[in-house]
Amino acid sequence: MNTMDISLRPPSNLGRWCGYLVLALFAAVSLGPIWIAVKTALSDSRTLFSSASSFLPQDPTLFNLQRVLGLVNPADPRLAQMSYGKIDFYRALVNSVIFTLLAVIPQIACSALAAYAFARLRFTGSRLVFSLFLSATMIPSVVLFIPNFILIKDLGWLNTFQGMAAPYALMTPFAVFFLRQMFLSTPRELEECALVDGASYLSIFFRIVLPLHRSALATLTIITSLSAWNEFFWPFLVGRSEPVRVMSVAINAFRQQQAGGTPDWSGLMACTVLGIVPIAILLVLFGRKVVESFQYSGPK
Amino acid sequence: MSERKLSPARSTAQVISRVSPRRPIYRSLFYKESICAWIFITPALLGFTVFYLVPCVRAVYVSLTDWNLLRPAKFVGTANYSRLWSDPNFWNSMRVTVFYVLYNIPIQTVIGLLLAALLHRLGRSVALRSVILAPYLIANVIAAILWFWMLDPLLGFCNALLHAFGFGTIAFFSDQRLALPTIAAVNIWRHMGFVALLFYTGIQGIPQNIYEAARIEGAGPWRSFWNITLPLLRPTLVFVLVTSVIGSFQVFDSIAVTTLGGPVNSTRTIVWYIYESSFVNFRMGYASAMSCVLFVSLAVVTAAQMRMLRSNRSDLG
Numbered sequence: 001m002n003t004m005d006i007s008l009r010p011p012s013n014l015g016r017w018c019g020y021l022v023l024a025l026f027a028a029v030s031l032g033p034i035w036i037a038v039k040t041a042l043s044d045s046r047t048l049f050s051s052a053s054s055f056l057p058q059d060p061t062l063f064n065l066q067r068v069l070g071l072v073n074p075a076d077p078r079l080a081q082m083s084y085g086k087i088d089f090y091r092a093l094v095n096s097v098i099f100t101l102l103a104v105i106p107q108i109a110c111s112a113l114a115a116y117a118f119a120r121l122r123f124t125g126s127r128l129v130f131s132l133f134l135s136a137t138m139i140p141s142v143v144l145f146i147p148n149f150i151l152i153k154d155l156g157w158l159n160t161f162q163g164m165a166a167p168y169a170l171m172t173p174f175a176v177f178f179l180r181q182m183f184l185s186t187p188r189e190l191e192e193c194a195l196v197d198g199a200s201y202l203s204i205f206f207r208i209v210l211p212l213h214r215s216a217l218a219t220l221t222i223i224t225s226l227s228a229w230n231e232f233f234w235p236f237l238v239g240r241s242e243p244v245r246v247m248s249v250a251i252n253a254f255r256q257q258q259a260g261g262t263p264d265w266s267g268l269m270a271c272t273v274l275g276i277v278p279i280a281i282l283l284v285l286f287g288r289k290v291v292e293s294f295q296y297s298g299p300k
Numbered sequence: 301m302s303e304r305k306l307s308p309a310r311s312t313a314q315v316i317s318r319v320s321p322r323r324p325i326y327r328s329l330f331y332k333e334s335i336c337a338w339i340f341i342t343p344a345l346l347g348f349t350v351f352y353l354v355p356c357v358r359a360v361y362v363s364l365t366d367w368n369l370l371r372p373a374k375f376v377g378t379a380n381y382s383r384l385w386s387d388p389n390f391w392n393s394m395r396v397t398v399f400y401v402l403y404n405i406p407i408q409t410v411i412g413l414l415l416a417a418l419l420h421r422l423g424r425s426v427a428l429r430s431v432i433l434a435p436y437l438i439a440n441v442i443a444a445i446l447w448f449w450m451l452d453p454l455l456g457f458c459n460a461l462l463h464a465f466g467f468g469t470i471a472f473f474s475d476q477r478l479a480l481p482t483i484a485a486v487n488i489w490r491h492m493g494f495v496a497l498l499f500y501t502g503i504q505g506i507p508q509n510i511y512e513a514a515r516i517e518g519a520g521p522w523r524s525f526w527n528i529t530l531p532l533l534r535p536t537l538v539f540v541l542v543t544s545v546i547g548s549f550q551v552f553d554s555i556a557v558t559t560l561g562g563p564v565n566s567t568r569t570i571v572w573y574i575y576e577s578s579f580v581n582f583r584m585g586y587a588s589a590m591s592c593v594l595f596v597s598l599a600v601v602t603a604a605q606m607r608m609l610r611s612n613r614s615d616l617g
Contacts, residue, residue, distance in 0.1 A: 019422045026415055027431045030493060033446045034434065036457050040449065053460030106343075114344035121337035129341065136352045140550050140598055142571050143591040146578050147355035147362065150369070170347020200330035205340075230439035232553045237579060248441040252557050255445060265449055272442050279437045287430045291497070294433060298498040298539050 034276065040269035041065060048265060064270035087264075089271045091242070092250035095161075096275075099235065099246050100228040102165035108220060111171050115179035116205050120188065130180070136173040145237060152238050159241040168228065175220060178297075182216035183209065219293040222282070229278065247275045363588035373585070380589035390590060392565055393573040394597075396480060400569060401548045403484035408544060409537075411488065412495030417525065419496065420503045429500075432493035440490070440553035447486045448473060448558050476566045479559050483567060486554055495540055502536030503529060538609045542602055549598055570594055 039057045040048065042065075047058040066072050068089040072079060117123070118130045148167055157163030190212070194204050210217065232248040239245055245253065251271050255263065283290055329335050363380055367373035384390050415432065435443060450457050451472040459469050472482040506529065514524045530537075552571045555561060561568035561576065568576075570590065578587030 016422065019418050022414070023418050023423055023428065026492075027428065029489070030432055030435050033450050033489075034438075036450060037446050048455045052455050052457060053464055110343035110347065113340040117337040117340035121333050121340070123334035123337035126337070129345065132353070133344075133348060136348065136356075138599065138602070139352070139356060140546075140571075140591065140595055142550060142552070142574050143359050143588075143595050144352065144355045146574075146584060146588050146591060147358040148351055149579075150358075150362075150584070151350070151355070153369075167347075167351040170351070171344035173348075173352070176344060200327065201333070201336040201340075202330040226437055230437075230441075232439065232441050232556070236556070248439050248553075251441055251445060255448075255557055262454065265452070265455060268445060269449060272445055275442050276438050279434075283430050283434065283437070288426045290437070291426055291429045291433055294436070294494060295429075295497045295501045298501060298536060 037269045037272050037276075040266055041273045043266055045264065045266040064266045065274065068267055068270045068274070087250075087254055087267055087271065088242070089247075089250060089274060092245060092247050092271075093274060095239075095244055096229060096247040098161055099164055099231075099239075100225055102161055103168035103228040103231075104221065104224050106169040107172055107175055107224060108217065110169075111175035111220075112179050112210065112217070113205065114171060115176050115183055116209055118176070118180045119183035120191065120209075121201065130176075133171075133173050133176055137177070141233065145234060148234075149237050158238055159244050160239075161244060164235050164239040164244065164246075167234065172224070175224060178220055178223075179213075179216065182213055186212060218289065219296075222286075222290055222293045223297060226279065226282075247271075251275065359588050360592060362584055363592050365585045367584040368582040369584060370582075376585065380586050381593075383586065384589055384593065389565070389568070389573065390570075393568050393570045396565070396567065397549060397551070397569045397571075400480055400484055400551060401545060403481055404487055404548045405541065405544060407484075408488045408491055408495055409540065411492045412499050412540065413530075415492065415496035416499030416503055417529070419500045429497060433497055434493070435490045436494035438490075441557050443490045444483075444486055444554035444557045447482075447489070451482065473558050474563055476563045479563060479567045483551070483554050483558065487548065487551065491544065495544070498536055498540055499533060502533045506532045534609065538606065541609065542605055545601060545605065546598055549594070549601070 035055070039055065042057040042060045042062070043051060044059055044061055044063070051058040063072070063078060067079070068087045070088055070090050114133075118126060144167075152158060152163040152166065155163070157166070190208055191204050194208055199207070230248065231246070232252070235246045236249050236252065240249060240253075251268070254268055254271065329339065362373070364375060364377060365373040366376045366379070419429065419432075449455075451459065451470075453459055453469050453471045453474070458472075462468070462470060470478070472478050510528055510532075511524055514528055519527065550571050551569050552575065555567050555569060555572050556575075559567045561572045571594070574587045574590050574594070577583045577590065
């Protein structure tokens with residue numbers, strides 16, 4: 001009896017504290033680099049060398065953030081001291097918002113319609129079309145990027161928002177698959193009652209299916225918005241010109257501009273921080289929802 | 301199979317739709333199941349055809365041509381594939397990619413499992429989970445540039461720390477031997493929390509009474525981890541391994557902002573080489589041939605993984 005009691009006890013105190021220590025270490029490793037970016041963004045670029053190993057900015061200033069957002073008067077003497085190129089990161093952030101909206105909203109709308117059809121409606125070819133959709137998740141994106149680039153170029157859509165968003169706008173295999181799983185996981189009685197009452201499939205979709213799956217739709221919106229916000233390769237291929245380039249493409253461009261000498265680190269980190277801010281806000285406001293969205297995006 | 305059965309509710313609805321004659325034609329379409337279904341999938345099907353199906357076929361066709369986007373494509377048969385076979389750069393990029401995957405996957409999986417076990421036993425707070433997930437939510441490009449700055453030989457935080465502890469400067473990204481492991485480490489940093497969360501979800505699905513039974517039989521925490529957690533976590537393990545191998549094979553973003561394939565091709569992965577061939581040197585045919593080879597290799601690797609991981613251990617239930 002005695003040995004059983006011992007083994008049923010929670011882990012020893014020492015083991016517990018070691019565990020907490022390891023968890024704290026991982027939390028620090030996760031957030032540390034982000035904090036160093038914030039620190040650098042708030043530092044005067046002349047103090048970077050002397051404060052390289054410190055955790056706090058020397059003479060904190062918002063100048064870098066204002067500078068990359070174009071909020072500093074061009075005649076400002078502090079700008080004249082800097083040899084760095086001009087950065088219009090405000091434009092890039094606006095472009096990222098436009099790209100994200102264009103890629104996500106129609107994608108979810110069209111994918112939801114298709115997912116409802118695959119989950120609930122019987123039609124010839126349903127299985128075939130769905131398995132084709134599913135097999136598309138296996139194709140490495142670079143295989144599709146070359147022909148898609150040629151298509152966008154032939155349409156004359158290079159360096160336009162429609163060219164950047166088009167491949168995501170009508171469907172992604174993931175969105176269709178995810179929503180179909182969600183629609184299948186709820187009982188169909190409610191929809192059948194509505195059918196008896198003479199509702200059309202369209203109104204069942206809008207009045208029952210969509211409201212019933214608000215939570216799944218929110219999850220999908222979070223996942224697809226974040227991946228659109230963070231997307232790099234495709235916008236880099238088709239949207240490299242300044243008026244349309246998105247946040248990640250702009251950061252890459254600034255970095256490559258300065259490939260020679262010492263990069264404008266405080267400016268770059270200011271851009272980086274601005275690119276992270278929307279994600280931080282999302283985490284602070286809807287932490288649980290975001291975490292659970294990704295947590296349950298695994299195997300079903 | 302239950303979907304195939306014609307429920308009474310459905311036939312009633314069809315009767316109703318037949319006896320209401322005053323509905324306009326375009327609206328009555330939304331009462332016919334199969335017509336309605338095709339209307340619903342039309343936008344997605346259009347997107348799929350234009351941006352997935354046709355490009356996939358076209359990629360194979362382009363790989364059989366010599367094309368620089370300026371002159372019309374010239375059909376060359378399998379010339380691109382035979383050139384690829386004898387191209388040392390292609391084999392080098394394949395080797396680099398395989399090494400990148402081999403650096404990534406074991407470390408990422410082990411860290412993920414460790415973190416998941418700790419989260420499960422000690423900390424279940426949402427705050428902790430969101431902190432650990434945070435690196436995964438930021439862009440690849442941003443993660444890479446963050447670490448490029450952290451590891452900068454001149455001003456970077458890590459090198460300043462190394463100096464403080466009496467070590468010399470390490471040029472992580474410009475050392476031929478270190479560049480690829482460094483990029484892999486950045487990727488591990490970005491993914492470990494996400495992988496841990498997936499494992500954590502998997503562990504939570506394991507019934508607690510199995511552990512209690514094991515404890516009563518005298519199994520310690522390690523034994524129950526090896527003999528209960530790991531085998532019952534197999535579906536999650538398969539998912540994590542398959543998706544992260546596919547993902548790491550296609551690494552591009554972090555190389556584009558940091559090393560650009562250098563120093564001396566030590567980080568020129570296959571996707572970076574495809575990018576260089578197609579969008580820098582405009583050898584569309586050759587690049588497509590490489591991308592098709594990548595597709596086939598990935599399919600083979602995935603199939604092999606699925607086979608190996610469907611080991612003879614039995615699952616729950």
